[in-house]
Amino acid sequence: MNILVIDSFDSFTLNLASLLRRTIPDAIVHVIHNNDFTSHQLIPLLQHFDAVAVGPGPGSPNDPGAVGIIPDIWDLPDPYLLPVLGVCLGHQSLCIRFGGRLENLSIVKHGQCSALEHDGQDIFSGLGIAKVVRYHSLHVVIPSPHDAIVPLAWATDVDVERGAKQRILMAARHRTKPFWGVQYHPESICTIGGGEDIIRNFWTLAQQWSAENGRVTLPLPENWRQQINYDDFALTRLACRPPSSPSHTTHPKQPLRVIAQAVTLHSDVSTPLLGEALLALEHERPGLDGHEFLLLDSNAEPGRFSIIGFISPTTARITYTVGDTVVRIRSSSTLIESPLAKDEDIWTWLAHYMGNRSFLDGNDASPFWGGLIGYSTYECGVATLGVDLPSRPKQSKPSPIPSTHPDLSFAFVERSVVVDRVDSLVHIQSIGNDTMTDHCPDHANPPSVEGGVETAWVKRISSFIQLITDPSFTPAPTPQPTTPVPASTQNADSSQTLWPPLEVEPPNKTQYISSVKRTQEYLAQGESYEICLTALTRVTLPRLDSTTSCESTSWRLFKTLRALNPAPYGCFIRLGGTTLVGSSPERFLSWTRDGLCQLRPIKGTIKKSRGAGKPEVTLAEAEDMFLGSPKEIAENLMIVDLIRHDLSRVVCRNGSREEVRVTQLFSVEEYEAVYQLVSVIEGRVDVGRGYTGWDVLARSLPPGSMTGAPKKRSVELLQILENSFVWPQDTFSPRTPCCDETEGGHERGVYSGVCGYWCVGGGGDFSVIIRSAFKYDDECEESGSERWYVGAGGAITALSDAEDEWEEMKIKLSSTLRAFEHL
Ligand SMILES: C=C(O[C@@H]1C=C(C(=O)O)C=C[C@H]1O)C(=O)O
Ligand SMILES: NC(=O)CC[C@H](N)C(=O)O
Known part of the structure; x- marks a missing residue:
């Protein structure tokens, strides 16, 4: 039939x-x-x-x-x-x-x-x-x-x-x-x-x-x-992974393999501390401008694994900007421009890149053996929908100069450490070329006779981790910063305040409320069913002199945010001139090596605080409040239905009998400041035919929870609705906003994009970039101060109350802003 x-x-x-x-x-x-x-x-x-x-x-x-x-x-x-x-x-x-x-x-x-x-x-x-x-x-x-x-x-x-x-x-x-x-x-x-x-x-x-x-x-x-014309539902497979071929690489004569060792974690050492210690061993400090570093940090349920990705001069760093016809790969001092073929997009290009780097022999207990770690912006997702970005200058040719704010930035990580906080294990791994003569010689630690430099690295890091996590080990005192660190005058004791206050520029309340109302007009006309309205807040703080201070503001911000807002999908990503510090509660998409994809959209928020002096809302109360609220249930349901559709695109391809399942509907999860309503949607892609979760990722952006439903129309409307949120006398939003509201020029940038990894063994895990802050180095250089952007927002439905939505945006915003105030 x-x-x-x-x-x-x-x-x-x-x-x-x-x-x-x-x-x-x-x-x-x-x-x-x-x-x-x-x-x-x-x-x-x-x-x-x-x-x-x-x-x-x-x-x-x-x-x-x-x-x-x-x-x-x-x-x-x-x-x-x-x-x-x-x-x-x-x-x-x-x-x-x-x-x-x-x-x-x-x-x-x-x-x-x-x-x-x-x-x-x-x-x-x-x-x-x-x-x-x-x-x-x-x-x-x-x-x-x-x-x-x-x-x-x-x-x-x-x-x-x-x-x-x-x-x-x-x-x-x-x-x-x-x-x-x-x-x-x-x-x-x-x-x-x-x-x-x-x-x-x-x-x-x-x-x-x-x-x-x-x-x-x-x-x-x-x-x-x-x-008929092209039909994008007839999905062509992207991820050309040879389904059952043996491990292969670009150097067939010297088959590369995962070199890995697992050690038991005897003490409760936090991943940032471990990262710091490991970088110190390599004579580096995390987060300093110019020092690239990657940490995907799981510090709360249901997260389990944290991943530290090391970047050396030879690491391939891949960037792409929407509209370009080339992908740029930076490594050592070379920059290669790889043209996109006709009908090839960045997702297909990366699928081919990974198809040439597939490994099958890592330790199954580790979700990541090596591979891509990085992020893509909201706009990179919007482009996949075939929606134009009015903020980008119309140009006949792609820009010859690499953008300093790329839409996609990944590193191909060869050396990694994965911490399993459930089994208290640390996996030390390398997928680098284990030759005796290294392109990047490790003079201090010559390779052992049993292997090359990579084997030696794995052994050295393993011994080091064993040493520093041994409960009897007393670490040398950490050197103190030689300059004062910035502190906010807003919350801190003024006697300790040595730095000028933070400048925080949130969206204008009147504009936000009026955008909520305008959103509801669109909903009443049948243009959309739910729209996730968001705004960026800009935070400016004095720039720290990295040559004299032990710790960069970014790294300090990450550690503060991690302590204040423990999250399953935290991150510290410093790649190129962009830094992202995140504490996201929301997984966008994960997939296992055998193709089981899981999406965990969050939609529905209740704040814990009832106001000063009143007891906080308990979990049981929050459950009752959610289930008794048609508004919160509707918000979540719409996104569940949307995600089922997005996942079906790959799981239920023509002819396939596979089904998408909702394995958890409307569960309540507790976070530092809010309770969230979470659902889980799963489906299996056909790895036997070369599909992976990457196919799902590439066809499901931007995350539905950050757009609303239907996705395409909601995204178009958001370009109009969010464009009014520019700062007074502003010259800059992540991309210079255009003053004509009808044209739209506002961008979300890194906020509400996705970040995570795609392992050479086939699995992947990406979270939604929320409860996070990002900055661009070139702006800091121009202004002489650090400029961070923090996005926040929420789903607007016909049942929303504009004042409540403003409050909800503020509570989400403050979960990240607090970290700046406690720096
Ligand atoms: C937009 C944000 O969060 C999103 C909106 C939510 C909601 O409307 O309840 C919940 C989680 C996220 O999907 C944000 O944190 O900035
Ligand atoms: N779900 C729909 O098809 C909606 C139809 C129409 N846009 C309405 O709002 O009534």
């Missing part, structure tokens, strides 16, 4: 495709966009499909930009007629084509459940009680009686404030043609009844209609997609 799904740029379409696939026997589901083809191209193609599903989407069914060719389906000439099921926007389009009236809901329903009122007929045959999820601002009114549209189900909305009730049409069918429509979302994870049942009934009725009308479906030609 070939079923065609027509997508209207929604973030739930692939969930609908999955529902059809698992409900209709032998269904092969093909998904295309509503503007991939003209009606002229589409109509003859429909003879090859058994049925069509017209999916949901942002915007109005009256807007040709929102629905594309969909209205033409309802006017199919009789010989081409076939069974069609419309969902939400698809349903609205069907009903208005045959005389229904489109209206705005008086109470917008996004991610909320309603009891379905139906009489057990037609597609509701055999269905009992059903509670269905709704994502809509618009609805259709059918004048009664009506000769074309037959209403099939309703929901009753109660306007508590006005004490009014309204029946809203939830499903309908055409009286004579094989067209059905449902206003609700049968594919949502929280739809109970009214999901698989109605698809099964639709399919039975569709087959009956086809039989009665003598309709015969023609075989689908193999090349049918070539008859």
